[in-house]
Amino acid sequence: MPSEFDLIRRHFQRPAPDGRVVLGVGDDAALLAERGDRCLAVSSDTLLAGVHFLPEADPERLGRKALAVNLSDLAAMGARPLAFSLALSLPAPDEDWLTRFAAGLHAMAAEYDVPLIGGDTVRGPLALSLHILGERPCGGAGRRGDAQPGDDLYLSGTVGDAALGLELLRGRWQAPAPLRRHCLDRLETPTPRVALGQAVLPWVHALIDCSDGLAQDLGHVLAASGTGATVDLTALPLSTAGRRWRVEGGDWETLLAGGDDYELLLTAPPGRRAVLAELADACGVPLTRIGRLRAEPGLDWLDADGRPLALAAAGFDHFRGAA
């Protein structure tokens, strides 16, 4: 079975026709040359009932999440959000649902100062497709392929909380109420790291957001940049919930292959440690050094004894499932 990435490469990735497309298919957002060194950053993301959310999901939280996941792709390009549009497929004209969905969407739009400027509304299975525009310099790094051997590898926030939220919803894990709340909030209302992405852009090599699981998204960086990496499992930033999961014998796979974290994963030369720590501090977002890039291909997750852990699952793929 081809992965969604195989299909995109085969059918949609083509050489750009002229100099206007600075960055096309294959990264978190495309970059289009505007004026001087300014580029428009363009990205789309769809949330589908039954795939990305349960049909009975709280519409207000869904409105927030739909915009959050799109903002996260701009954050992953270090772009400043400008505006977005919304293509909506609805099974029925449910005004109560729409009122609550729009309240969440507009609240998020106001928080990030990004107006809704258009869209489309059709009757069909419940699906939300957003298209977002941002801006950033055309030059500089921040692409998946910009990682270099010797770079430090960093992750913002904590890893795996959204995946634990899903475990809780599916009844496969129990946790005390505050931890349950935390994991469900991380799953249903992720925080896009928009300010951090812009702040670190001048200092990073590669930059990506973790939407499909740390293992898979790091895999994209390694494949695009032709590098390998070693990740220190003991350095991974875990929340109280994540630590409890581990203490109770929960596996690493759930935390590393689970999607929906929307944290930033970045690489930078070791000389940038101090400035990155300062910027993360100023943005109020933890940024943890979790490993190192190398020239030799491959990805090793080292446990407390320095032994590599064999990961059974790589992350979510729309055609292969949780591979």
Ligand code: ADP
């Ligand atoms: P992300 O998880 O960062 O949103 P995706 O994994 O969804 O990125 O997509 C990977 C790349 O493929 C992106 O550059 C995206 O724009 C591009 N892409 C996905 N689907 C299509 C498509 N149908 N046509 C053209 N490009 C696509």
Ligand code: MG
């Ligand atoms: Mg992305």
